[in-house]
Amino acid sequence: MSTFVLLLATGLGLGALYFLVASGLSLIYGLMHVLNFAHGSFLTLGAFLGWAVAQRMDPSSWTGFVASVLVGALVGALVATLTELLLIRPLYDRHIEQVLVTVGLSLATVALFEGIWGTDADFIRGPAWLDETTGVLGARIPNDRFLIIAVAVLVLVAIVVFLRRTRYGMIIRAGVENRAMVTALGIDVRRAFTLVFAIGGAAAGLGGVLASHYFGYVSPTLGGSLLIFAFIVTVIGGLGSLTGAAVASVLVALLQQFANYYAGGTGDFVIVLALAVVLLVRPAGILGKVAA
Amino acid sequence: MSGPILSVQHLSASVAGQQVVEDVSFTVPATGITAVLGRNGVGKTSTLKAVMGLYQRRGEITLAGERIDGLPTHRVVQRGVGYVPEDREVFSRLTVAENLRLAERQPEPRRELVERLFPDLVARRDQMAGTLSGGQQQMVALARALLNDNRLLLVDEPTKGLAPLIVDQVADALEAASETVPILLVEQNLDVVRRLAGDAVVIAGGRVVHAAPAAALLADEALTQRLLGVHAETHDDKGAAR
Amino acid sequence: MRRSSWTSLGLGVAVVTLLAVLPLLAIQVPGVLPGPTYTPGALQLLALCMVYATLALSYNMLLGTGGMLSFGHALYFGGGAYGLGIVLERTDLSLWPAVALTLLGALAVALVTGAVSLRVSGIPFAMVTLAFAQAGSVLVRRNPDGLTGGDEGLSLDTEHVPAALVGVVHTRNLYWLALAVVVIAYLAVLWVDRSRVGHVAAASRENELRVRSLGLQPYTAKLFVFVVGGAVASLAGVLYLLLQSGTVPRSVGADLTVTVLVMVVLGGVGSRWGAIVGGVIYTLLNQRLTLLAGSDAIESLPTVLHVPLSEPMFILGALFIAVVLFMPGGIAGAARSGFGRGRSRSGATVLEAADDQGEQRVLEPQP
Ligand SMILES: Nc1ncnc2c1ncn2[C@@H]1O[C@H](COP(=O)(O)OP(=O)(O)O)[C@@H](O)[C@H]1O
Ligand SMILES: [Mg+2]
Numbered sequence: 001m002s003t004f005v006l007l008l009a010t011g012l013g014l015g016a017l018y019f020l021v022a023s024g025l026s027l028i029y030g031l032m033h034v035l036n037f038a039h040g041s042f043l044t045l046g047a048f049l050g051w052a053v054a055q056r057m058d059p060s061s062w063t064g065f066v067a068s069v070l071v072g073a074l075v076g077a078l079v080a081t082l083t084e085l086l087l088i089r090p091l092y093d094r095h096i097e098q099v100l101v102t103v104g105l106s107l108a109t110v111a112l113f114e115g116i117w118g119t120d121a122d123f124i125r126g127p128a129w130l131d132e133t134t135g136v137l138g139a140r141i142p143n144d145r146f147l148i149i150a151v152a153v154l155v156l157v158a159i160v161v162f163l164r165r166t167r168y169g170m171i172i173r174a175g176v177e178n179r180a181m182v183t184a185l186g187i188d189v190r191r192a193f194t195l196v197f198a199i200g201g202a203a204a205g206l207g208g209v210l211a212s213h214y215f216g217y218v219s220p221t222l223g224g225s226l227l228i229f230a231f232i233v234t235v236i237g238g239l240g241s242l243t244g245a246a247v248a249s250v251l252v253a254l255l256q257q258f259a260n261y262y263a264g265g266t267g268d269f270v271i272v273l274a275l276a277v278v279l280l281v282r283p284a285g286i287l288g289k290v291a292a
Numbered sequence: 293m294s295g296p297i298l299s300v301q302h303l304s305a306s307v308a309g310q311q312v313v314e315d316v317s318f319t320v321p322a323t324g325i326t327a328v329l330g331r332n333g334v335g336k337t338s339t340l341k342a343v344m345g346l347y348q349r350r351g352e353i354t355l356a357g358e359r360i361d362g363l364p365t366h367r368v369v370q371r372g373v374g375y376v377p378e379d380r381e382v383f384s385r386l387t388v389a390e391n392l393r394l395a396e397r398q399p400e401p402r403r404e405l406v407e408r409l410f411p412d413l414v415a416r417r418d419q420m421a422g423t424l425s426g427g428q429q430q431m432v433a434l435a436r437a438l439l440n441d442n443r444l445l446l447v448d449e450p451t452k453g454l455a456p457l458i459v460d461q462v463a464d465a466l467e468a469a470s471e472t473v474p475i476l477l478v479e480q481n482l483d484v485v486r487r488l489a490g491d492a493v494v495i496a497g498g499r500v501v502h503a504a505p506a507a508a509l510l511a512d513e514a515l516t517q518r519l520l521g522v523h524a525e526t527h528d529d530k531g532a533a534r
Numbered sequence: 535m536r537r538s539s540w541t542s543l544g545l546g547v548a549v550v551t552l553l554a555v556l557p558l559l560a561i562q563v564p565g566v567l568p569g570p571t572y573t574p575g576a577l578q579l580l581a582l583c584m585v586y587a588t589l590a591l592s593y594n595m596l597l598g599t600g601g602m603l604s605f606g607h608a609l610y611f612g613g614g615a616y617g618l619g620i621v622l623e624r625t626d627l628s629l630w631p632a633v634a635l636t637l638l639g640a641l642a643v644a645l646v647t648g649a650v651s652l653r654v655s656g657i658p659f660a661m662v663t664l665a666f667a668q669a670g671s672v673l674v675r676r677n678p679d680g681l682t683g684g685d686e687g688l689s690l691d692t693e694h695v696p697a698a699l700v701g702v703v704h705t706r707n708l709y710w711l712a713l714a715v716v717v718i719a720y721l722a723v724l725w726v727d728r729s730r731v732g733h734v735a736a737a738s739r740e741n742e743l744r745v746r747s748l749g750l751q752p753y754t755a756k757l758f759v760f761v762v763g764g765a766v767a768s769l770a771g772v773l774y775l776l777l778q779s780g781t782v783p784r785s786v787g788a789d790l791t792v793t794v795l796v797m798v799v800l801g802g803v804g805s806r807w808g809a810i811v812g813g814v815i816y817t818l819l820n821q822r823l824t825l826l827a828g829s830d831a832i833e834s835l836p837t838v839l840h841v842p843l844s845e846p847m848f849i850l851g852a853l854f855i856a857v858v859l860f861m862p863g864g865i866a867g868a869a870r871s872g873f874g875r876g877r878s879r880s881g882a883t884v885l886e887a888a889d890d891q892g893e894q895r896v897l898e899p900q901p
Binding site: 029033034035087090091094095096097099100101103104105106107108109110111112114115116224228231232234235239265268269271272275276279280283 | 603650651653654656657658660661662664665666668669672673676788792795796799841842844845846847848850851852854855858859862885
């Protein structure tokens with residue numbers, strides 16, 4: 001029982017990380033039909049700079065931790081915005097070329113991170129509470145899991161509220177459905193493009209800081225390794241669907257954890273298998289193309 | 293009145309690398325309803341989309357004397373062109389109220405006008421637009437254009453697939469709107485054309501083949517049949533029987 | 535045959551002949567080759583160029599002919615390399631039957647993964663192929679039963695390999711083998727492009743609806759192209775194993791797929807010779823940049839310059855971005871417009887076709 005609870009908590013924590021990456025991917029794809037390969041780099045940069053700030057302050061203090069989270073989100077939003085403005089926008093509506101540019105960006109940035117911070121992982125630490133455990137139904141759950149899950153839920157709620165309650169949220173939801181008609185109402189949909197990149201980048205940067213606490217290190221390949229699972233999550237959840245991304249994040253991470261434990265480390269294969277099954281049964285993913 | 297509100301000269305348009313409009317020229321007078329006629333697939337919708345900038349276009353398009361052919365779609369709209377697309381294209385996962393709010397471009401949108409014309413929508417403001425009937429969706433689509441003070445409306449087959457009663461309601465709304473704004477109307481239902489349109493432009497094979505007052509065209513049965521095909525006759529008969 | 539095809543045939547034969555006699559000559563290309571063309575070092579590098587040229591050709595067939603943007607092509611290359619390595623190590627088969635068995639296996643994997651992936655198109659297809667390749671990469675790193683050697687990689691068991699293909703002194707034989715493989719790959723790709731199936735795949739790339747209305751099966755045609763592409767890629771992988779006397783997990787990873795994508799886009803999507811040139815240039819450039827990265831000249835630069843310049847992948851990534859932004863047709867496209875020869879499709883149109891959203895594309899605000 002306690003193993004089960006531990007796996008559940010760890011799986012949910014991992015699912016929360018997947019969601020922080022997949023939410024942006026899914027929104028960007030839904031609105032712009034761009035698959036953003038550079039999303040992992042937004043995450044990695046957020047993690048590195050977040051850690052750098054925490055180190056300058058005091059990594060074991062909550063102020064340092066909160067600052068690192070904020071910096072991570074800010075850095076993610078900033079590079080994502082720049083990416084959209086400088087690289088994506090000039091290739092307006094040429095989706096494949098836009099994807100290729102993000103591929104190039106991810107290659108170049110990972111190499112750059114390796115040049116700056118080295119190829120080895122930097123082990124990090126945070127406030128002592130994060131490394132302690134809390135007993136739940138007999139299982140000792142590391143506290144950082146709770147924090148990561150809480151933050152991901154907050155991000156989900158914040159994005160949903162934004163999409164439901166604001167004019168730009170409305171534009172994004174409408175644009176996911178029918179972008180041409182949004183422009184035919186006199187709305188410059190490009191601002192919404194920059195906005196989804198910024199939101200996605202912020203979630204990824206934030207996810208980067210949290211991921212570095214979950215795994216205990218930062219490295220230039222941190223983002224890339226999460227990105228592949230986030231891709232799988234977005235396809236299974238249905239490209240362009242935020243709720244789909246949330247549901248699929250949890251399902252994929254739990255499946256992965258349980259398969260790793262009970263089926264001899266086969267988690268990654270089980271997920272790819274799940275992807276194949278979903279594609280055969282429902283090519284549009286669990287929730288198809290729905291925004292929020 | 294002064295010159296035409298819209299002038300289209302030598303307009304060509306292509307989509308997916310395929311030419312769908314070829315060297316089309318016509319003008320829309322500053323008042324009343326101008327009908328665009330033609331058989332299915334001749335390029336009426338494409339002409340409208342080209343004017344809107346939704347399709348790649350070449351040629352000269354002026355709105356009240358100003359060139360708009362270089363403008364992206366949202367700028368064309370901001371110049372005062374309202375667009376009611378074929379097949380409604382309402383945002384099915386947004387509520388009626390959200391669909392309308394998204395369309396509001398001016399500080400004081402004409403909400404009373406829309407509520408007066410389409411009382412049905414008021415009751416359904418929180419319903420998802422995708423769950424509306426075809427007629428109700430058409431009202432949302434028209435309302436989106438009528439909320440703003442436009443200088444021109446482009447309306448594409450607003451009565452397509454609607455029940456006769458709803459067709460009349462849509463025609464009423466268009467007639468009311470045409471008192472304040474000129475309308476370029478693509479319409480297959482010749483009863484509606486006869487009732488509403490002043491001038492008519494007939495397109496065939498991506499080109500304008502006829503431009504004349506609508507009444508004169510529709511009075512000439514042979515010409516109507518030649519230009520618009522057999523559909524014309526059935527509508528014509530029905531019209532005559534009334 | 536038209537006159538121009540005779541010219542290109544003649545040109546092709548001339549180039550291949552020249553390459554074939556290269557090991558017998560002593561041509562120096564300073565800054566590109568490490569030594570005269572008869573030396574093992576130079577031949578090894580040239581043969582590696584040919585491995586990647588083959589791989590790029592196979593990928594160009596997917597993207598250029600079939601309009602399929604795959605992010606899992608490395609799976610078949612790695613499958614060829616690891617497959618042959620494992621067969622040679624675990625069975626008593628001699629080289630050629632082992633190669634045949636490996637190619638058959640790769641064909642089967644390509645068939646199954648292709649059949650599933652092609653349920654979707656465009657970007658979702660890219661993601662799904664990526665996931666499959668990732669599973670392969672994980673499998674290789676896991677090292678089940680010690681088959682793949684894990685992160686260390688797998689070295690070539692030479693017991694059943696003909697002596698003429700083993701050792702530095704026989705590099706020129708490997709070079710000739712590599713040349714033969716490129717020619718075979720080129721002919722295979724040419725054959726697919728000219729075949730009825732190739733035409734259907736190409737036509738469905740441009741307009742799937744039209745092909746359907748003609749009663750043809752775009753799915754089958756695309757799957758065929760996908761499988762042939764996978765087979766040619768695994769042939770390149772086989773060659774890679776022989777040439778490098780081993781293989782490492784990188785040869786199955788997403789990085790390699792991205793590398794191939796860079797080669798093809800650099801050369802010009804949709805151009806066969808562009809793919810070859812892209813593969814060759816990329817390999818040479820990568821080699822040079824790695825040497826440059828360790829050089830004193832770079833070391834002495836201030837950090838802002840020294841850090842990025844000492845990362846070959848940074849330079850290649852940036853170059854790739856520049857090509858996509860400013861030279862969409864790649865080298866082939868630039869050459870074409872340089873010679874003023876209009877062709878029916880440019881790299882950009884071919885790429886557009888790989889986009890499942892293409893048909894809905896409408897003109898929206900331009901920057
Ligand atoms: N998005 C599109 N993709 C490909 N062909 C199109 C597209 N839109 C229109 N066409 C083609 O352009 C021609 C004119 O279509 P359209 O303007 O819709 O005609 P109409 O509105 O007069 O019925 C048709 O042959 C149609 O097939
Ligand atoms: Mg039409």
